[in-house]
Amino acid sequence: MAENRRLWWTVAAAAGLLAGGALPPLGSPPLLWLALVPLWALSPAQGALWGAMAVLISHRWLLWLHPLDWVGVPLPLSLPLCLLLWLSIALLGAVLVGGWRWLVGRLGADRFAAALLASALWGLAEVLLAKGPLFWIGLGAAALPGDPALAGLAQLLGAGGLAMLQLLLGWGLWQGVLRRRWRGRWLLGWLLSVLALHGAGLQQLRSESRSALEGPRETVLVLQPAIPTREKFSWLQQRSLQRQLSAALTEAQQRGADLLVLPEGALALGQELPSPPALEVLSGGFRQQDLELRSSLLQFPAGATEAQAALDKHRLVPLGEWIPGSGLLGWAGLSAVGGVSPGEAPRLLPRADGALAVAICYELADGSSLSRASRDGAGWILASANLDPYPEQLQQQFRALAQLRAIEASRWLVSAANTGPSLVVSPDGQVLAQLPSGQAGTLLSTVSRRFGQTPYVRWGEWPLLLLVLGASASLAWSRVRQS
Structure with missing residues (x-):
């Protein structure tokens, strides 16, 4: 008996590690389905271990915050603090997955209605x-970059719906192992379901591409400065940025660009452009709103060296830009510009040449807000980020999320990042161009403003909510009949 318990704990840890590895940058749904099979049979405590292991693997890039001496943290405390942050996120994942597994135990996982309810609630x-401060990537992003056909279903159900489907496919495999009498027929039905889902995803991408309404084109030049965040505010790096910005303004004018884009935090508080631009400039930077410091996307119309409008970052990085009770503690956070205040929630930036949906940094994880901006008139999506000093693992996760956001809304997406990934994604999720990571450079692309609405843009999470209500009603009626 004790050996069986140890075996299940080992299975829980191994499956959690497999789940974390199956997420982007690998993006392998089949591996994730295998990792989800034992999750349906684990105890709540074992499910918590599964969740902790998955988060430890998928969020290991947090350790690259070390060393933190550049923001005033003593070097002996830097690594322990980074480890504490990494383990705290894993603990949160353990609590959430353990709680979900407890709910599955209460519902009973043998019936499809119970599995559907539990999976839809996870989604x-x-x-x-994704609307709060403590989430970056989940099962909804697992289809990319490895399985774009399955990711096409995001146009119908969004990332939450994709998470639900991953769990249901894992449940189907688990049931196939249990149903000894009908195992062959069950697994054949499961395989046909997988093929049908992929076919539906491809069909959705193709039909949306054919029916999309496209407006005028816009030529965008992206500047990737590749300035290390730890040296960002030094005189030498500020001079380098000024030279790169002046050169980019000249290049944009010579190559006929309509818009120049700089990444998150490129300009310091109150910093102006070196010369009046001949075109519109959108740059990450900082601004003062009353007594509050805001991290923003600053808008410089043609001919203006000072920002005339801005969209403030709403979803702040915990510990980096904001900590709970920071006013009482007298600590602004880990970043060099800590103490940032959040802006308004809508991600729509009005412009004379057409509104944009804007994601600053890890706001890219919140697909529903960007889809709402698309519904309100955004013609394409702009992602502005500074992912230094994190490794390429995080950049590749960012790239996968950018692909997913483009698919959900069927919009072109342009990313401008300090050290990468600066890229262009088509409405069907293909990365058409990308600058090398960690290297300074510019990227010229042409995007079309699109006005159609995918089912997810139109309906949001309503399909998932209806599935929750339907599955709940089915379970309730079944219990009434049994009683």
Whole structure:
């Protein structure tokens, strides 16, 4: 008996590690389905271990914050603090997955209605968590970059719906192992379901591409400065940025660009452009709103060296830009510009040449907000980020999320990042161009403003909510009949 318990704990840890590895940058749904099979049979405590292991693997890039001496943290405390942050996120994942597994135990996982209810609730939870400060990537992003056909279903159900489908496919495999009498027929039905889902995803991408309404084209030049965040505010690096910005303004004018884009935090507080631009400039930077410091996307119309409008960052990085009770503690956070205040929630930036949906940094994880901006008139999506000093693992996760956001809304997406990834994604999720990571450079692309609405843009999370209500009603009616 004790050996069986140890075996299940080992299986829980191994499956969690496999789940974390199956997420982007690998993006392998088949590996994730295998990792989800034992999750349906684990105890709540073992499910918590599964969740902790998955987060430890998928969020290991947090350790690259070390060393933190550049923001005033003593070197002996730097690594312990980074480890504490990494383990704290894993603990949160353990609590959430353990709680979900407890709910599955209460519902009973043998019936499809119970599995559907539990899976849809997980998907909705990912959508809600993406609006708070403590979520980056979940099962909804697992289809990319390895399985774009399955990711096409995001146009119907969003990332929450993709998370639900991953769980249901894992449940189907688990049931196939249990149903000894009908195992062959069950697994054949499961395989046909997988093929049908992929076919539906491809069909959705193709039909949306054919029916999309496209407006005028816009030529965008992206500047990737590749300035290390730890040296960002030094005189030498500021001079380098000024030279790169002046050269980019000249290049944009010579190559006929309509818009120049700089990444998150490129300009310091109150910093102006070196010369009046001949075209519109959108740059990450900082501004003062009353007594509050905001991290923003600053808008410089043609001919203006000072920003005339801005969209403030709403979803702040915990510990980096904001900590709970920071006013009482007298600590602004880990970043060199800590103490930032959040802006308004809508991600729509009005412009004379057409509104944009804007994601600053890890706001890219919140697909519902960007889809709402698309519904409100955004013609394409702009992602502005500074992912230094994190490794390429995080950049590749960012790239996968950019692909998913483009698919959900069927919009062109342009990313401008300090050290990468600066890229262009087509409405069907293909990365058409990308600058090398960590190297300074410019990227010229042409995007079309699109006005159509995918089912997800139009309906949001309503399909998931209806599935929750339907599955709940089915379970309730079944219990009434049994009683």
